[in-house]
Structure formats: structure tokens, C-alpha cells
Amino acid sequence: MTPETARTIAVDVNGVSYEREVEARKLLIHFLRDDLDLTGSHVGCDTGNCGACSVLLDGVLLKSCMLLAVQADGTSIRTVEGLGSDGELDALQQAFADHHALQCGYCTPGMLMSASWLLERNPRPSEEEIRRAIQGNICRCTGYVNIVRAVQAASGQEVSE
Ligand code: FES
Numbered sequence: 120m121t122p123e124t125a126r127t128i129a130v131d132v133n134g135v136s137y138e139r140e141v142e143a144r145k146l147l148i149h150f151l152r153d154d155l156d157l158t159g160s161h162v163g164c165d166t167g168n169c170g171a172c173s174v175l176l177d178g179v180l181l182k183s184c185m186l187l188a189v190q191a192d193g194t195s196i197r198t199v200e201g202l203g204s205d206g207e208l209d210a211l212q213q214a215f216a217d218h219h220a221l222q223c224g225y226c227t228p229g230m231l232m233s234a235s236w237l238l239e240r241n242p243r244p245s246e247e248e249i250r251r252a253i254q255g256n257i258c259r260c261t262g263y264v265n266i267v268r269a270v271q272a273a274s275g276q277e278v279s280e
């Protein structure tokens with residue numbers, strides 16, 4: 120890293136403050152995974168298509184492969200590691216487990232962030248609203264039905280199996 124291409128940034132991630140020197144070209148997803156060791160967010164494509172890298176940045180849902188780390192300077196970021204507390208799953212994570220909403224799990228971190236973003240704004244979403252919220256997240260395994268059921272269950276709605 121040369122001084123011309125590096126910049127020091129400060130971010131809050133899941134309530135922890137970090138200050139790091141980063142390459143100006145480094146993507147946010149690689150900063151999270153490689154520099155902060157927060158490997159919950161996945162890289163599925165690097166082209167903004169799969170959604171596996173989804174995080175909340177100042178409350179905005181975005182794909183962290185579509186942003187440079189330096190662009191996140193001064194922001195507050197929430198990753199999948201920020202869900203749940205004290206080693207316990209939160210209601211959404213538990214619903215994913217209970218309703219078989221994951222198989223390989225590769226898409227799951229991004230799905231969880233999109234679904235948690237939705238539930239923060241809409242505590243009882245319809246099936247259509249859930250499907251719209253996760254439309255930027257690709258899952259190759261589940262067929263999405265159980266993911267929708269899990270989000271419905273996490274929002275306290277009755278789910279037919
Ligand atoms: S890795 Fe970011 S959208 Fe696929």
C-alpha cells in the first residue's frame with residue numbers, strides 16, 4: 120500500500136468503532152471480510168447481482184461489493200454478525216432455522232439483512248412485500264418458499280407448512 124493509494128477511514132460496525140488504513144480501490148465487502156475479519160457477509164458474484172454481500176449502511180440496505188470501503192468512511196454499518204446477541208439467534212435467524220429457509224447457507228447472510236431491513240420498516244409484511252424485499256438476493260437452493268415462510272413466522276404471522 121503506498122501513501123498515494125491509501126486512506127484512513129473510521130467506521131462503526133455492529134456497534135464497534137474501527138479505524139483502518141485501506142487501499143482506495145478496496146471494496147467494502149473485502150474490507151469487512153479481510154480487514155475486520157467479519158466473514159459473515161459473503162461474496163457470490165462481485166457484480167451486484169447475488170445479494171450475498173448485503174449489509175445496512177446508515178440504515179440503508181446495500182450490496183457491499185458495489186461500494187468502495189473509503190466511501191463508507193464515517194458511517195455506521197450493520198452486518199449479519201450484528202443480528203442476535205450474546206450468542207443467541209434473533210427471532211428472524213431462529214425462524215430461518217425452524218422453517219428450513221437455508222440449505223447451503225451461502226445466500227443466508229444477505230437474505231437475513233434484507234429481511235431484517237424489511238421487518239424494521241414493516242413488522243407484518245405480506246408475501247408480496249417479502250418477495251419484493253428479497254428480490255435482490257439470489258438463492259440457488261431453496262426455491263424461496265421457505266424463506267418467505269420464515270420471514271412471515273418471524274413477524275408473528277401464521278405459516279402453513
Ligand atoms: S457479491 Fe455483492 S451482489 Fe454478489
Ligand code: FES
Pocket residue numbers: 220221222223224225226227257258259260261
Ligand atoms: S441456501 Fe444455498 S444459495 Fe440459498
